[in-house]
Amino acid sequence: MAKAWTFTARVLHWGMAIAIALEVGVGFVMAQTFLASLKGGWPALLHLRSEQIHHTLGFTLLALALFRIARRLRHRAPPPEPMGTPARVAAGLVQALLYALMLLLPLSGWSALSALGSGAGYEAPSVWFFGYDGFAPGGWIPHLVSPKPWNAPGWLVYGTFARFHVYAVYVGGALLCGHIGAALYHHFVRRDGVLRRMLGRD
Ligand code: HEM
Numbered sequence: 124m125a126k127a128w129t130f131t132a133r134v135l136h137w138g139m140a141i142a143i144a145l146e147v148g149v150g151f152v153m154a155q156t157f158l159a160s161l162k163g164g165w166p167a168l169l170h171l172r173s174e175q176i177h178h179t180l181g182f183t184l185l186a187l188a189l190f191r192i193a194r195r196l197r198h199r200a201p202p203p204e205p206m207g208t209p210a211r212v213a214a215g216l217v218q219a220l221l222y223a224l225m226l227l228l229p230l231s232g233w234s235a236l237s238a239l240g241s242g243a244g245y246e247a248p249s250v251w252f253f254g255y256d257g258f259a260p261g262g263w264i265p266h267l268v269s270p271k272p273w274n275a276p277g278w279l280v281y282g283t284f285a286r287f288h289v290y291a292v293y294v295g296g297a298l299l300c301g302h303i304g305a306a307l308y309h310h311f312v313r314r315d316g317v318l319r320r321m322l323g324r325d
């Protein structure tokens with residue numbers, strides 16, 4: 124069996140890593156410009172553009188994650204590099220959690236916007252795929268939960284999903300620190316093939 128990850132697995136891994144980094148950066152710009160955007164001017168335009176990019180790229184990442192997970196279930200990983208059982212279990216656990224977050228992040232973001240209806244001084248979100256409004260009547264993005272004003276009581280409201288989304292970002296960041304740190308440790312300290320086989324140099 125080949126020792127390196129396949130070309131498709133490598134393109135998905137590195138392509139999605141870059142796209143997720145971009146999505147996180149744009150997400151922070153979007154969140155940080157929200158209050159200033161209410162006064163109009165350039166902050167409003169920056170907020171609008173970052174929303175459009177965040178939502179469009181977020182849905183693309185959801186589709187890619189579904190494709191990547193379906194593909195991964197049908198293709199075996201290359202045989203593991205020699206390492207102790209605790210290290211192998213920890214790596215597998217972190218990678219499984221990263222897969223879970225690749226689904227939960229876009230799904231919680233989509234749920235948050237689905238739950239956000241007009242009212243309480245705020246309009247329902249209508250910004251999708253740049254000019255195209257997927258939530259409009261006849262649009263092809265379904266609401267995952269029914270929309271209510273942002274400050275409505277109950278659990279299935281904007282705040283619940285948005286809080287989950289933001290906490291998931293920080294959990295993902297911590298997991299990635301471990302994942303990247305381990306990859307660099309294997310490459311520079313143990314000098315084994317763990318990183319090389321994800322770079323296709325094996
Ligand atoms: C892998 C995909 C995604 C990642 C990594 C991601 C990341 C982020 C980040 C870093 C923030 C800023 C967090 C903060 O305020 O501190 C954010 C906010 C937000 N994202 Fe995403 N996001 C993703 C997908 C989506 C999708 C698909 C949607 C909706 C279609 C979405 C909707 C939102 C909303 C509504 C907020 C504002 C939450 C708030 O601050 O109240 N996200 N996201």
Ligand code: HEM
Binds near residue numbers: 132144302318320
């Ligand atoms: C958003 C960023 C990233 C995500 C979501 C991510 C996620 C993953 C996942 C889920 C796997 C398991 C592959 C599979 O089972 O199909 C994996 C493998 C791997 N990742 Fe990442 N990764 C990211 C960034 C990085 C970075 C920046 C590095 C290196 C510095 C890296 C190095 C590796 C290596 C070496 C493997 C292969 C491990 C092995 O062969 O057992 N990853 N990654």
